[in-house]
Amino acid sequence: MASDMTLYWVSGGAPCWRAMICLEEKGLSGYNSKMLSLDNKDQKSDEVLQINPRGQMPTFKHGNVVANESLAICLYLENTFKNQGTKLLPDDPAQQALVLQRAVESQNIREKAVFGVLSYFFGTKPEDRTEALLEERKKACHEELQIWEGYLAKFGDGSYIAGKDFTLADACAWPFLGVLVHMGFNLSQYPHLANYYDLVKDRPSVQAAWPPLWKGTPDKDTLKDI
Numbered sequence: 001m002a003s004d005m006t007l008y009w010v011s012g013g014a015p016c017w018r019a020m021i022c023l024e025e026k027g028l029s030g031y032n033s034k035m036l037s038l039d040n041k042d043q044k045s046d047e048v049l050q051i052n053p054r055g056q057m058p059t060f061k062h063g064n065v066v067a068n069e070s071l072a073i074c075l076y077l078e079n080t081f082k083n084q085g086t087k088l089l090p091d092d093p094a095q096q097a098l099v100l101q102r103a104v105e106s107q108n109i110r111e112k113a114v115f116g117v118l119s120y121f122f123g124t125k126p127e128d129r130t131e132a133l134l135e136e137r138k139k140a141c142h143e144e145l146q147i148w149e150g151y152l153a154k155f156g157d158g159s160y161i162a163g164k165d166f167t168l169a170d171a172c173a174w175p176f177l178g179v180l181v182h183m184g185f186n187l188s189q190y191p192h193l194a195n196y197y198d199l200v201k202d203r204p205s206v207q208a209a210w211p212p213l214w215k216g217t218p219d220k221d222t223l224k225d226i
């Protein structure tokens with residue numbers, strides 16, 4: 001079943017990690033895995049552009065079905081393999097609404113916490129890298145993480161992002177925390193998020209999809225003072 005699936009992905013890309021976690025959770029680990037290199041601009045190859053004109057990872061194909069965009073891939077897998085593996089979307093409407101909301105809003109973690117601060121260090125000209133700009137980015141990052149700290153506090157430790165079960169919301173949100181920690185962000189500033197990070201980190205699906213280029217290398221320290 002998984003043998004007619006192909007995922008194009010890059011190591012360390014949180015959107016790719018999302019899709020890979022869902023493939024694992026759905027028991028589809030036998031998919032064709034094509035790890036590409038952004039440094040070599042593999043994502044802009046004809047092979048990829050034919051199925052994803054944006055030339056972005058993850059790019060996914062199941063038989064003749066193309067599903068790009070990480071969230072769309074995760075939802076496609078859950079809908080197509082509803083009765084297989086982990087149930088990623090609860091049936092209860094209120095629960096489902098919460099899971100979908102958290103999955104979609106986790107994009108804010110990427111924009112405000114991950115990209116916001118990383119682009120200060122890697123995407124800004126040295127002359128534009130002012131203290132005021134860093135403070136602005138730090139503020140946006142912390143305001144965002146505080147929201148998620150509040151969500152987790154409501155459920156209590158040991159719970160996932162939308163309640164007692166692992167769901168699509170975790171597959172979508174957690175990889176951004178994985179990137180933050182890898183880049184040296186000190187998550188212990190947020191005790192609930194730190195507990196949540198540990199809870200999900202050792203999940204078999206997360207470990208199976210752990211970015212291979214990170215293995216055996218120490219975490220970075222770029223975000224240690226954020």
Ligand SMILES: N[C@@H](CCC(=O)N[C@@H](CS)C(=O)NCC(=O)O)C(=O)O
Nearest residue numbers: 013014015055056057058069070071
């Ligand atoms: N909205 C997309 C974002 C995908 C994305 O930004 N992918 C990155 C890798 S993590 C990429 O392909 N970057 C290279 C490029 O845009 O050329 C999704 O969630 O799938």
